[in-house]
Amino acid sequence: MATGGEKKRRPSDRTAPRVEAAKRVVRAAAQVRRRARGGEAGRAIVPPQTVAGRALVSVVAIMCFLACLAVGALSVVREAAHDWQVDISREATIQIKPIGTTGMEMRLARALSLARETSGVRSARLVDERESTALLEPWLGQGLDLSSLPVPRLVVVELEDPASADLSGLRAKLAQEVEGAMLDDHAVWAARLRTMAGGVVLVGVGVVVLVLAAMVLSIVFATRAAMAGNRDVIEVLHFVGAEDPFIAREFRRHFVVLGLEGGSVGGAAALALFGLGDLLLRSGRGDPLGDQAQALFGGFSIGWSGFFGVIAIVALVTALTGITSRATVLGHLKRLE
């Protein structure tokens, strides 16, 4: 399974920009936090200590972490599935069934040359008996003499470009000229893989949605609690002519900070976990388990799409805290009358 060389960048190339981006997020959070605390815009009208801070940050951090894990897993599975799909659709197999006891070598040679003549085929290769034995070993055990068994033989056809290769032409010719030959273009496998990957993506998206929904609900409760604790403040604000959006803004600014804080912690934890997994996998290369995982996932690395997925989740979490708290305040104020 060739995973392509473009993925094997040095680790430092990859982590440096991420570390930079993480630093930038932390700096921005600190700034927003200073603003919410007062400073140039004046002290917060809703006192920060009346908003259930630590507890909510923890909830948001955990939810964001889980959502990021789901996104990371999605990204790993999707990339792996894509790689597999490219790999298997770049190949086709000609299977030649034994008929009688002779003529196999001749038919193999004919199939091989037909395959090589087909347009869009890069190479065709005979899977020799030793290789066939190795392939069957897990099922049939060691010390097997294939020549005594009616085992089909394989020709592996590597395609230049799966889209333009004339596989149907090859199939027709094989049917005409080589008895017992069957061309498998791996389309069934590719389709199955696509379905599976699609299923995994769907489940992952479902998990993300559920986790975020749970987070939104906890923000609703926290906002209601903060409003109940600040009933006097809200009343005074109404008396001095505050409009509902102003009051909502005063609450929201706390929640945005909490959301950004929790989101950053959760996102950073998820990235750290991904980095750790990546590192373990790299150090494990060479031993069988590591190789197996490497073969499966082409490296545990979540790649840039996963990294940006995590950033997007953090941004989404922050935005959701803001939107939710604002909507909760506005809804609650409307019901006050």
Add this chain to the structure above:
Amino acid sequence: MIEFENVGLRYGMGPEVLSDLTFDIAPRSFQFLTGPSGAGKTSLIRLLFLSLKPTRGLIRVFGRDTARVGRGELPALRRRIGVVFQDFRLLDHLTTYENVALPLRVAGQEEASYRADVVDLLDWVGLGERMHAMPPVLSGGEKQRAAIARALITRPEILLADEPTGNVDPPLAKRLLRLFVELNRLGTSVLIATHDLALMEQFDARRIVLAERRIEIYE
């Protein structure tokens, strides 16, 4: 500018606290609202600035029937009314300065545009030194003056003050009354709820007397 017609008020299922109130408050007028404790002065003030709805009768504020004022229009109307609450209603976690500036901040004004005005007003009510103190460490009289300053900072068209001299000594009460009178001269209608007879004797003005749920007016 404010008209009451046969207004009645009861809290919940209780008896009527106010009955058949019919009167009006003219622009640029000055009046005391008086009556024994529990007569309903605070309740009447809450009716005046739309924090309570009458159980019957009609109240018109700035020409608007309050029964028809929607939630969205309340803030705009309230910004034209300054209120000094009997219990001050200052926010304990903001400084005196920030409390007084609150109505301006709520109206969306930039701090740079009002800072000097707020400081001037604080000096005027004698709180210049206490500007950065929080209400919990202010004396009763200082809180009272902070509450008055907050009600005045937006230059409201009408000022409703509930016992604004309840916590200050007579000389300061006299000074605050002069402040209200001055404000009235500049064009603001003033209504002061008080049961301080000495205070009312210092300035000859219309008196609205609440007794037995009803009002009598002495021009």
